Amino acid sequence: MSAPIKQLDVVIVGSGFAGLYMLHTARQLGLRARVLEGGSGPGGTWFWNRYPGARCDIESMQYSFQFDRDLQQEWEWSERYAAQPEILAYIDHVIERFDLAGDIQFNSRVESAIFDEVNGRWMVETSAGETFSSTFCIMATGCLSAANMPNIKGRETFSGPVYHTGQWPQDGVDFSGLKVAVVGTGSSAIQTIPLVAEQAAQLTVFQRTPSFTVPARNRALTQSEKDEIKANYDDYRALGKSQDLAWDAAPNENAASDLSDAEIVAECERRWEMGALYWYGAFSDLLTDQKTNDIVAQFVRGKVREMVKDPKVADILAPDSVFGCKRVCADTNYYATYNRDNVSLVDISSTPIDEITSDGIRVDDTSYEFDAIIFATGFDAMTGSLNKIDIRGRSGLKLKDKWAAGPRTYLGLQTAGFPNLFTISGPGSPSVLTCMVTSIEQHVEFIRDAIVYMREHDMKYIEATAEAEDAWVDHVNEVAGSTLLNNCNSWYLGANVPGKPRVFMPYLGFPAYAAKCEEVAEQGYEGFVLGAA
């Protein structure tokens, strides 16, 4: 006999920041809600990405929930940039503080979510063989959750362990005495390479494209720094939300074109000392003016050449692309690592990896022997985790088919043909271009208000119109098109996954986006159809 179908008001897929806040919010509305999580613990991205060195590159006092003042006052971050274990501890604290555990189900990967048009309900099935019937289905599946494992010939034949930074073993890995390969040089690789190098006997990095990386300048937070922010937390949060990235990047209101050469260099030196992603605030025209961008890129290349002793290695590491087009990385001792005797770099920009063999990696006619391989090859970002689920809306329309030429959404919140299905930080929303936690809160609160509105107006479903969606997709492209963000092979564009359509997925500009959402709500959910049956 098959198990009984469980009835819910809200089914939430994923237990990261988004899923947890959605659960808390749904419960506050008195709704029967449940989080279904594929992993064996909570945290989403922060559960899986536990590779050595994993750390957030937005300041901890900003990269945290702001919906509850007491939570914000109580929690003590130890470092300027929180390491993965501390973020996971914070997530555990949030679960305990709001008593969420009872409505989170682990080891329950959602395999399908199918809209039953007759009853107006989402039928959601998990890998554990359970079925849920729910009024709303909320995808809190994360933007960087579906690991991108390159399909390199012979991968299955390697006799040693193979790791992906985004699927790191729960018990950690000891690389002592081993010959280790790292494939990839994005944010994850750049964080893990210095630590693996300290442990491994030999580390070889395979680089296809060098990233722009700047010193993180991580350090312990002092009590007075924390006290000062906490005394004015509302102002601090408001300042963050007034900026495009939804965190305070200390923006310089000057365009580089308005400054003298000496002033530009002084600002670059200042940003170098500030560290991490504060570079995005360096000049107001950084991402719109190629000349400004070239100056910054040249400055960073100069720093690479100062830090890396071997000029040939420095040349390979120095990026020749648009600064900030791919996400800027923040590192601790990355370049210095290449000065170590046990670290070498292989440039695979023009000669890709040909094959993985039982004992290593072959590039052209050179074979490298390894005991372990780490793929730091990123994610099928923004759409990957949604497309892994068999999601079907009206008339059996498959989301994957609808999005075959790239994701189409209205505000990154809904897609036409899928009533009562929401995506938190979905493609078409600011999400990955912002402090994710802030964007997540804004989305959850939009969904909450929409549900309250529906209740008050006795409506049963909400669905984006195709017209509103078309207009929004055009607008997202137009905004990205006015910047330099289309000028590289970034994962924002899906360029890192072979065969993925090239569409700029996130929306640039948190304040404009949040204002648009408010306006839409005030106009009775303009661009959405609300129905009574």
Ligand code: NAP
């Ligand atoms: P990523 O930025 O996409 O980097 C993946 C790397 O793997 C790139 O160097 C890429 O080269 C390389 N690669 C992919 N396929 C390859 C192949 N077949 N052969 C050789 N090289 C290949 O992924 P990520 O480092 O995991 O970072 C993803 C995002 O996660 C970041 O941009 C950031 O938003 C977030 N993240 C944040 C933090 C933080 O907060 N500090 C840390 C980690 C990640 P190409 O560039 O040539 O494609």
